[in-house]
Amino acid sequence: MKLGDMIKGYREEHGISQRQFALSCGLSNGYIAMIERGENPKTKRPIEPTLNNLKKIASCMGITAAELMESVDNMTVKMEEGDDVFDQSYPPIDFSKYHQIPILGRIAAGLPLYADEHVEGYTLTDLNGGAEYFSLRVKGDSMNAIGINDGYLIIVRRQDEVENGEVAVVLVGEEDATVKRFYATDTTVTLMPQSTNPIHQPQMYDLKKTSVKVLGKVVKVEFSL
DSSP: OOHHHHHHHHHHHHTOOHHHHHHHHTSOHHHHHHHHHTSOTTTOOOOOOBHHHHHHHHHHTTSOHHHHHHHSTTOOOBOOTTOOTTSOOOOOOOGGGOEEEEEESOOOTTSOTTOTTTEEEEEEEOOOTTOOEEEEEOOSSTTGGGTOOTTOEEEEEEOSOOOTTOEEEEEETTSOEEEEEEEEOSSEEEEEOOOSSTTOOOEEEETTTSOEEEEEEEEEEEOOO
């Protein structure tokens, strides 16, 4: 059996999409798609996974890399110095603990939060506790000093209030939503950037003149290698 067939069979048996499997492995959807296809569409050559990636795939399937290699016909792996295929033993991932949440490319005033115009895809999270979550793709470097970089995904717990000093997703007036550290008084809101770029300065709003709506609290930051 080929590696791609094993992955596809496992996904179908457990009702997991290709994207969900890739996300759980910490690999890109395109990479898993190429393995299942059996070749790189650009080079038309077979995919030869690194041992590190093979271990990630095996982990998602609840087996060791050695067991996975034994089950695949003519398995070839890129080895690096110090690699030991027999050093990994992972418990299977319980996908029942995960649930799907939307990735919002942007949030604009005048549209429902989960309007089709906002949703660019979906991701998985194991956060629960009865709360509602969404993910937002960060644009810009206004929060890079605390590790929220351009292109990263943030997981947001939907709520309309946050404590002073917490990082929040906020909708200001008729503008798109922004991610900033939040401070409020009875009459004002100050949104503080956390950036290494001096172009980003604190933004203060008079609540009598400008509407400021908290959409949620940032609870997790994710990025892809």
